[in-house]
Amino acid sequence: MLAKHKIRRLLLMVPGKKRFGVYRFLPFFFVLGGAMEWFMINVRIGKETFYDVYRRKQSERQQEQNLEK
Structure with a gap:
């Protein structure tokens, strides 16, 4: 219950x-959306980014579709 009151107080401060x-x-x-987009484009996890x-x-999906035709 304590966390709920803290969150409510924080939201009322906006x-x-x-x-x-x-x-x-x-x-x-x-x-937040812009930061998430920047993260997905620029931050490499392992050797790859999200994109x-x-x-x-x-x-790969397009190749599979071409093979099915």
């Missing part, structure tokens, strides 16, 4: 409740 309502959190999510894996899987 300004703009009266004017923007729940939309006052939109800038936080926008920045390297995505492109490889996409080309």
Whole structure:
């Protein structure tokens, strides 16, 4: 129960409740999404980034489709 009260207090500290309502959190999510995108493009885990894996899987799927035809 203690953590729930701390979270509620933290959320109430964000300004703009009266004017923007729940939309006052939109800038936080926008920045979070941008940071996640940057991480997926630039940070290598092992030898690959997320997009390297995505492109490889996409080309593998396309090859399989071409073989089925």
